[in-house]
Amino acid sequence: MTQNLDQTFASLGDPTRRQILIMLLEDDMAVTDVAEPFDISLAAISKHLQILTRAGLISQEKRGRVIWCKLQMHAMRDAAIWMESFGQLEQVNLDVFEAFLKDQTIRFD
Amino acid sequence: MTQNLDQTFASLGDPTRRQILIMLLEDDMAVTDVAEPFDISLAAISKHLQILTRAGLISQEKRGRVIWCKLQMHAMRDAAIWMESFGQLEQVNLDVFEAFLKDQTIRFD
DNA sequence: AACGAATTTAACTATATAATAAAATAGACT
DNA sequence: AGTCTATTTTATTATATAGTTAAATTCGTT
Numbered sequence: 001m002t003q004n005l006d007q008t009f010a011s012l013g014d015p016t017r018r019q020i021l022i023m024l025l026e027d028d029m030a031v032t033d034v035a036e037p038f039d040i041s042l043a044a045i046s047k048h049l050q051i052l053t054r055a056g057l058i059s060q061e062k063r064g065r066v067i068w069c070k071l072q073m074h075a076m077r078d079a080a081i082w083m084e085s086f087g088q089l090e091q092v093n094l095d096v097f098e099a100f101l102k103d104q105t106i107r108f109d
Numbered sequence: 110m111t112q113n114l115d116q117t118f119a120s121l122g123d124p125t126r127r128q129i130l131i132m133l134l135e136d137d138m139a140v141t142d143v144a145e146p147f148d149i150s151l152a153a154i155s156k157h158l159q160i161l162t163r164a165g166l167i168s169q170e171k172r173g174r175v176i177w178c179k180l181q182m183h184a185m186r187d188a189a190i191w192m193e194s195f196g197q198l199e200q201v202n203l204d205v206f207e208a209f210l211k212d213q214t215i216r217f218d
Numbered sequence: 219a220a221c222g223a224a225t226t227t228a229a230c231t232a233t234a235t236a237a238t239a240a241a242a243t244a245g246a247c248t
Numbered sequence: 249a250g251t252c253t254a255t256t257t258t259a260t261t262a263t264a265t266a267g268t269t270a271a272a273t274t275c276g277t278t
Contacts, residue, residue, distance in 0.1 A: 005121075005122075005124075005127070006122050006123065006124060007122070008122075009118050009119070009121040009122035010118070010119060010122030010123075010234095010235095011122075012114075012118035012122075012188075013114075013115050013116070013117075013118035013119030013120075013121075013122055014115065014119075014235085014236085015114070015115060016236090018114070018191075021195070022195070025195070030254080030255095031254070031255060031256095032253085032254060032255080040236085040237065040238090041237070041238060041239080042254085042255075042256095043237080043238075043239085043240095043255085043256075043257085044236065044237055044238075046255065046256060046257090047235085047236075047237085047256095048236090050256090051235085062244095062255095064245065064246070064254095065244060065245040065246065065253065065254050065255075066245095066253095066254065066255090067254075067255065067256095073196070076192060076195065076196075077196075079121075079192065080189070080192045080193070080196065082127075083185060083188065083189045083192065084189070086130070086131070086134070086185065087182070087185075087186075087189065119264095119265095123265085123266085125266090139224080139225095140224070140225060140226095141223085141224060141225080149266085149267070149268090150267075150268065150269080151224085151225075151226095152225085152226075152227085152267085152268075152269085152270095153266065153267055153268080155225065155226060155227090156226095156265085156266075156267085157266090159226095160265085171225095171274095171275095173224095173275065173276070174223070174224050174225080174274060174275040174276065175223095175224065175225090175275095176224075176225065176226095
């Protein structure tokens with residue numbers, strides 16, 4: 001669980017990888033096509049794709065000599081859930097704090 | 110923008126740092142108190158806090174000889190917005206795809 | 219001034235990422 | 249078999265993280 005979040009968040013911490021994910025939103029892509037818009041080598045892209053795969057953010061499937069990259073939403077969803085929960089906890093605490101302030105106001109006015 | 114997301118996501122990719130953020134949800138804390146529940150050295154925690162500060166996920170304020178760490182939500186909110194937008198884009202595309210499929214059905218049946 | 223507490227910095231080691239260029243695989247095609 | 253295409257692997261370099269211990273810094277207090 002924790003380890004997955006580690007890899008998911010770490011993967012998202014790179015702009016090239018985020019851009020790749022956005023590209024894959026439109027459609028599945030071959031590695032070569034993923035690499036096309038970038039100024040870095042194909043080997044570098046290949047490694048980024050490995051990292052994304054390890055994190056579960058994409059999957060790769062070989063058909064013939066082409067490897068197709070496909071977006072996988074569950075990993076990112078888990079990360080989003082972590083963040084949302086975090087936000088809600090803050091929400092709760094703010095509410096508690098507000099209640100506390102109101103309580104104070106009533107008592108001291 | 111991109112650089113901030115880089116640092117925010119990268120920061121979240123470490124379980125110690127995520128745990129620290131959760132602790133700070135309850136209240137601001139001194140560096141020593143942040144370090145207390147962990148089995149690693151104070152120096153290591155100090156570096157994690159530097160990374161969190163650089164990412165804008167927390168702020169540090171020195172009062173006397175104590176440095177207080179305070180959660181800052183905007184950075185994480187930006188990251189959450191990126192993820193939410195991402196999810197919505199997928200939503201939109203699925204809708205478009207569904208419409209496309211329906212269109213096909215009408216035309217070929 | 220001196221002591222002790224809170225925190226960082228320095229020096230060091232190990233590991234992961236990011237990138238490159240060049241060589242190696244693997245599959246399709248003639 | 250040989251060639252072209254798609255992709256990975258290897259070797260290499262540079263940088264960042266994660267951790268350690270030990271020394272340095274900064275304040276508050278006596």
